[in-house]
Amino acid sequence: MNVSGEIDPQFAEVADVLEKSVRDGADRGASVCVVHDGTVVVDAWAGWSDIDSTVPWDRDTIVP
Numbered sequence: 001m002n003v004s005g006e007i008d009p010q011f012a013e014v015a016d017v018l019e020k021s022v023r024d025g026a027d028r029g030a031s032v033c034v035v036h037d038g039t040v041v042v043d044a045w046a047g048w049s050d051i052d053s054t055v056p057w058d059r060d061t062i063v064p
Helices: 009-023
Strands: 004-007 029-036 039-047
Touching: 004 009, 009 029, 009 039
Parallel strands: none
Antiparallel strands: 004 039, 029 039
8 A cells, every 4th residue: 555645754654654544444535734833744645545455545635
């Protein structure tokens, strides 16, 4: 499973958790954004946005 987006190397573990969550099936798809001291350090996403796993999750996937 590939994690897409921008990740500050100091926060790479956040991307690892996102990737594991999707890979292990806890989430079909997900995204995360982390702001640290006013700077976006993680803006990442992974997985699928549909039940058939044909539409990749992207930066603008809407969730309830």
